[in-house]
Amino acid sequence: MSVSIDLSGQRVLVTGASQGIGAAMVRLFHEAGAMVWVNHPGLPGPEADAEVLVAELNALRPDSAQACAADVSDPEAVRGMMLAIKEACGGLDAVVNNAGILRDRTVAKMSTAEWEAVIGVNLTGVFHVSKLALEILADGGSIVNLASISAILGFYGQANYAAAKGGVISLTRVLSREVARRGIRVNAIAPGVIDTAMSGTIPEPALAEMLKNVPLGRLGRPDEVAAVALFLCSPLASYLTGQTIEVNGGWRG
Numbered sequence: 001m002s003v004s005i006d007l008s009g010q011r012v013l014v015t016g017a018s019q020g021i022g023a024a025m026v027r028l029f030h031e032a033g034a035m036v037w038v039n040h041p042g043l044p045g046p047e048a049d050a051e052v053l054v055a056e057l058n059a060l061r062p063d064s065a066q067a068c069a070a071d072v073s074d075p076e077a078v079r080g081m082m083l084a085i086k087e088a089c090g091g092l093d094a095v096v097n098n099a100g101i102l103r104d105r106t107v108a109k110m111s112t113a114e115w116e117a118v119i120g121v122n123l124t125g126v127f128h129v130s131k132l133a134l135e136i137l138a139d140g141g142s143i144v145n146l147a148s149i150s151a152i153l154g155f156y157g158q159a160n161y162a163a164a165k166g167g168v169i170s171l172t173r174v175l176s177r178e179v180a181r182r183g184i185r186v187n188a189i190a191p192g193v194i195d196t197a198m199s200g201t202i203p204e205p206a207l208a209e210m211l212k213n214v215p216l217g218r219l220g221r222p223d224e225v226a227a228v229a230l231f232l233c234s235p236l237a238s239y240l241t242g243q244t245i246e247v248n249g250g251w252r253g
Contacts, residue, residue, distance in 0.1 A: 005234045008033030011092045012233070013085065015039040015072055015129055016099030018049035020196035021146070024222035025096055025229050026065070030057050032230060035064050037085055037092075039099065042069035042077075072099045072125030073117075075132070082132045091136040094233040097126040097145045097168075102198060104157045115160045122164035123171070130175060130186075140183040142233040145172050147190040149248050165190070169244050176242035185241040187232045192248025195219040215250035 012029045016022045018040040026036050038054055040046040050067040057065035066088065070081035085092060100122045103114040126145055133143070150158050151165035169188055176186035193199050193210050199219065202210070211217065225247050231237055232245070246252060 003236075005032050005230055005236065007093075007230075007234065010034040010094060010233075011037070011085075011089050012094045012096070013037040013039060013068075013092055013129075013133070014096040014098055015070075015125070016041075017096075018046040018053065020198060021191070021194060021222045021225050022096075022098040023049075023053055024226040025098065026053060026057070028223065028226040028230050029094075029233075030061070030064060032234075034094075035089060036066075038065060038067045039072070039081065040067065040069055041071045041099070071121075072097075072129055073120035075128045078125075078128045078132050082136055086136045091138055092133060092141065093138050094142045094144070095129060095133045095137065096229055096233075097129050097143070099125055099129075100146060100198075102158075102161060102201070104161065106157050107159045110159065118160035119164050119167075122161065123167040126168055126171060130171075134179065134184075137184060141185075142237075143175070143179075143184065143186040144229050144232050145186070145188040147172070147188045147244055149190055149192045149246065149251060152190065152246075152252065172244065173242050180241065185232070185237065187237070187241060188244040189225060189228050189232070190244050190246045190248070191220060191225050192246070192251050193219055194225060195221055213251050214248070218249065220247060220249055 012034045014022050014025050017026045017038045030036050038050045040050040054065045054067045068081050070077040103118050145168050147168045148165040150162045154162050172188040
């Protein structure tokens with residue numbers, strides 16, 4: 001017996017989707033048949049990457065992917081994005097809050113701007129997108145939020161990032177209760193160290209030390225996180241809400 005996930009006719013928004021885990025999610029949701037919205041913050045690099053990704057997907061299936069610019073920390077930008085999506089396709093069936101940034105520094109050396117920038121994108125951005133998406137999200141839909149192992153272990157130099165991702169886990173629990181009456185499920189994914197450009201900024205000795213804690217002995221792949229997001233947005237996860245799924249190679253096993 002084979003089991004497949006078919007999201008044909010579903011409309012999915014992934015934030016911060018121009019590269020890394022976000023791009024992997026977009027590709028997998030698209031492969032499952034969904035119409036995908038590829039969010040980027042409107043900066044030249046991410047915008048170019050998003051346009052390349054959209055062109056790639058539309059070449060496979062015409063009119064199945066669309067780029068949309070919005071800085072998730074800006075509520076008016078997010079509102080404009082949601083209005084554009086509603087006008088174009090009527091609404092959404094799933095939202096993946098993936099957008100995130102790093103500004104690593106010890107608390108003693110961290111500036112207020114570095115703290116606020118990370119909280120603004122990684123936590124407040126999830127609030128903005130979730131709140132405004134609920135206005136166009138179909139009943140029975142799904143929201144998936146990206147947390148992090150850093151929220152659980154508290155990595156050195158990541159007070160802003162860990163605090164934001166810890167807040168995402170708590171927000172996920174609360175929101176899952178508030179929208180359950182509409183049949184909307186809200187879950188989070190807490191990846192370990194994944195092989196992306198972001199993890200590429202980790203110094204080699206620190207990365208080697210991290211891998212000593214991973215029973216599977218390697219970095220995770222973006223597609224392995226994407227697979228969990230696809231599952232959470234599928235009927236296979238119909239009784240799963242308010243949960244945080246750790247994808248970390250057994251780090252906390």
